Amino acid sequence: RMWVRSLLSQCRVCMFFSCLRGGWMSQVHLVLSESSSFAPSAGDGVCVFKFSIGPETECCRVGTQSFLITLGCVSVLLCFRTRTEFNAFHTMLSTQSSLDKEQSAFDQRTDVSSARQYFQFYGCLSQQQNMLQDYLRTATYQKAILLNEVDFRDKVVLDVGCGSGILSFFAIQAGARKVYAVEASSVAKYTQMLVKSNHLSDRITVLAGKIEEVSFPERVDIIVSEPIGYMLLNERMLESYLHSKKWLKPRGMMFPTFSDLHLAPFTDEQLYMEHYARSSFWHQTSFFGIDLSSLHSAAVDEFFKQPIVDTFDKQILMAKSIKFSINFLEAKEEDLHRMEIPFVFQLLQSGLIHGLAVWFDVAFVGSRTTVWLSTSPSEPLTHWYQVRCLLQTPLFAKAGQTLSGTVLLVANKRQSYDIHLSAVVDQSGFKSGNTLDLKNPFFRYA
Helix, strand or coil, X not given: CEECECCCCCCECCEEEEECCCCCCEEEEEEECCCCCEEECCCCCEEEECCEXXXXXXXXXXXXXXXXXXXXXXXXXXXXXXXXXXXXHXXXXXHHHHHHCCCCHHHHHCCHHHHHHHHHHHCCHHHHHHXXXXXXXXXXXXXXXXXXXXXXXXXXXXXXXXXXXXXXXHHHHCCCCEEEEEECCCCHHHHHHHHHHCCCCCCEEEXXXXXXXXXXXXXXXXXXXXXXXXXECCCCHHHHHHHHHHXXXXXXXXXXXXXXXXXXXXXXXXXXXXXXXXXXXXXXXXXXXXXXXXXXXXXXXXXXXXXXXECCCXXXXXXXXXXXXXXXXXXXXXXXXXXXXXXXXXXXXXXXXXXXXXXXXXEEECCCCEEEEECCCCCCCCXXXXXXXXXXXXXXXXXXXXXXXXXXXXXXXXXXEEEEEEEEECCCCCEEEEEEECCCCEECCC
């Protein structure tokens, strides 16, 4: 969706109108100036709102020099003084119509319903507060930026998915000359308010839109973002982060710079039995006189497809973790569409293997120092917690034996991943596996 723009200036347009007496329709008079930007006519017009033209906007021609545009329950009549101005606006609408048919990279990979829910979620100040109050997260980002202020001083910075704009403010604290803060959710209006109230409107420009669809007047020296979801990859924001590199100057920098996804086998009989017991409801043979037991097996399968978001004592880990690294400066968006992670674990203790535990670290590699943000179970807790993926059937193994297999991560259009887990105890040949839906985790920490 694009703002109504002039043909040449690409500036956002304020609509000026006066209500017709006793009527429901508003009349707008626009003048096309020499610079090809739209301006209000002289008179008693008052600027009341901006609006965007999208595929769902209803537009129809009225007479020879007017357009009727309907936005929900509001209709606006655009009246042009000259035929030339009318034709210019008509051409712009036609151009927009053709652009709407070309989906952005984000729209191509995302279901409409998922995107709507996603941006609605992050448009809430309560969710922004939840992230800001993860003080380890927030403090680590500030530390990484301020300790490497030489990389920001007098530089142009792009903040991808800026949310409240906190990283943009940190960049200014480090001496950035200009920051472009991009946010696709409705929280962008609050970000603009913060920028204005902190007297930084001349240095921070907030752009409402997806990074895949906005444009900038210049390339940037450094990109900052917090594109991380549960298990690093959930929400597929990392792909938008990688997409933003098209605006990065040669030898530009990215904060964060790379990530390590850690995996390790764990044993936790209590968790396994607790998870299995969640399906006992469907074992009832007389629930208000109805036999539910035919759905018990389906319920078990569904519950075991849920990755478990919580934290745990590192003592339950049965082997040293292996890591899968992603270098954001080098990776391409398509590299994240399908990732296969092979593993071989040398078991340090005997017992039942109930699944794989997953956490991640991200590194901010600056000119002066490298700062790490870790979600390891041995580090202070963050709002990302850790994630555990259960095997459908536990595997018994002895200390010294090896557990091998693969974790296959396949991106889906629900802004998440399907996790295909397969494992075998090499010495016994015992096998197990599972397929999990990262979009639908079970939040056990609550």
